[in-house]
Amino acid sequence: MTHISTRSLPKAELHLHIEGTLEPEMVFALAEKNGIALPWSSVEELRGLYSFTDLQSFLDLYYAGMAVLQTEDDFAELAGAYLRRAAEQGVRHAELFFDPQAHTTRGIAIDTVIDGLLRALATARSENGITGGLILCFLRDQPVADAMATLESVAARSADLLGVGLDSAEVGYPPSLFEAVFSRARELGLHVVAHAGEEGPPEYVWEALDLLKVERIDHGVRSLEDPLLVERLRRDRIPLTVCPLSNVRLGGVASLDDHALPAMLEAGLVVTVNSDDPAYFGGYIDDNYSAVARALDLDAEQLRAVAAFSVEASFLGADAKATLLAEIAAWTA
Numbered sequence: 248m249t250h251i252s253t254r255s256l257p258k259a260e261l262h263l264h265i266e267g268t269l270e271p272e273m274v275f276a277l278a279e280k281n282g283i284a285l286p287w288s289s290v291e292e293l294r295g296l297y298s299f300t301d302l303q304s305f306l307d308l309y310y311a312g313m314a315v316l317q318t319e320d321d322f323a324e325l326a327g328a329y330l331r332r333a334a335e336q337g338v339r340h341a342e343l344f345f346d347p348q349a350h351t352t353r354g355i356a357i358d359t360v361i362d363g364l365l366r367a368l369a370t371a372r373s374e375n376g377i378t379g380g381l382i383l384c385f386l387r388d389q390p391v392a393d394a395m396a397t398l399e400s401v402a403a404r405s406a407d408l409l410g411v412g413l414d415s416a417e418v419g420y421p422p423s424l425f426e427a428v429f430s431r432a433r434e435l436g437l438h439v440v441a442h443a444g445e446e447g448p449p450e451y452v453w454e455a456l457d458l459l460k461v462e463r464i465d466h467g468v469r470s471l472e473d474p475l476l477v478e479r480l481r482r483d484r485i486p487l488t489v490c491p492l493s494n495v496r497l498g499g500v501a502s503l504d505d506h507a508l509p510a511m512l513e514a515g516l517v518v519t520v521n522s523d524d525p526a527y528f529g530g531y532i533d534d535n536y537s538a539v540a541r542a543l544d545l546d547a548e549q550l551r552a553v554a555a556f557s558v559e560a561s562f563l564g565a566d567a568k569a570t571l572l573a574e575i576a577a578w579t580a
């Protein structure tokens with residue numbers, strides 16, 4: 248059994264919903280500050296609800312908690328807290344997902360959200376040397392026209408974004424619905440990624456690749472059900488941003504011991520380890536690294552390989568990648 252500490256292993260986080268870092272304590276503090284009535288009476292009561300049966304049971308609570316995020320300062324505080332924790336856990340680069348439609352439908356301006364998050368990223372860069380950017384996610388269970396309108400609303404400031412993604416309830420909302428939206432995003436020079444194969448079938452992963460032309464697949468764990476798809480992902484070195492603790496907490500995988508991560512590595516896939524919604528799933532990124540290191544008995548070489556994949560799969564430039572890869576190669580447990 249390995250007990251390697253991976254905290255100091257340099258890594259990139261590529262699958263992190265910033266709203267999923269909203270800890271119950273911050274929910275209550277922001278509710279008080281903003282004069283918002285909550286349906287929960289205490290931090291303990293709210294945290295007690297964090298036992299999920301599937302993706303939707305989590306999403307219901309995730310969207311409810313966001314009501315406390317009102318001002319640019321609130322978004323900066325949220326992202327600042329995450330980035331400090333991430334830096335403590337060895338994160339050197341973080342590409343943050345955010346869900347603007349979950350805020351604009353509550354009357355919050357999209358610029359308020361983006362400006363707050365960008366301010367936190369700038370502060371983290373100067374204080375901790377951590378680099379990063381924003382990936383705007385469309386809610387796939389909302390109308391396609393809303394996604395297109397959201398994209399057009401940021402077209403003039405697309406340089407403030409790294410890319411776009413696709414999240415929320417997956418089954419019944421195939422990537423094919425969003426072909427025109429992703430085409431427009433690519434036209435704006437944005438990187439493109441999508442959640443696929445978390446609860447949805449391998450067919451959704453094929454659609455994300457062939458129709459949305461994504462550069463990474465978020466989750467993708469169900470890809471292993473389709474050998475031809477595995478071959479495609481391997482051949483084209485399409486990275487998968489896997490979130491082990493999330494898969495267990497949402498019931499996609501019975502326990503960490505049963506996680507497909509070793510099989511994915513064995514199959515020659517570019518697999519990365521990420522935290523998804525750490526406030527809800529019981530751990531930030533290094534909690535995910537250390538949990539898989541223990542449960543799956545990964546050695547230092549395998550852990551360095553996963554960290555190197557995270558850098559390779561990132562949207563950093565070639566020089567920044569080379570610097571981080573050299574640090575990872577030099578890392579010893």
Ligand SMILES: Nc1ncnc2[nH]cnc12
Binds near residue numbers: 309416
């Ligand atoms: N794991 C996940 N899957 C889909 N949508 C999400 N939104 C936040 N976390 C998500």
Ligand SMILES: [Zn+2]
Binds near residue numbers: 262264
């Ligand atoms: Zn996710």
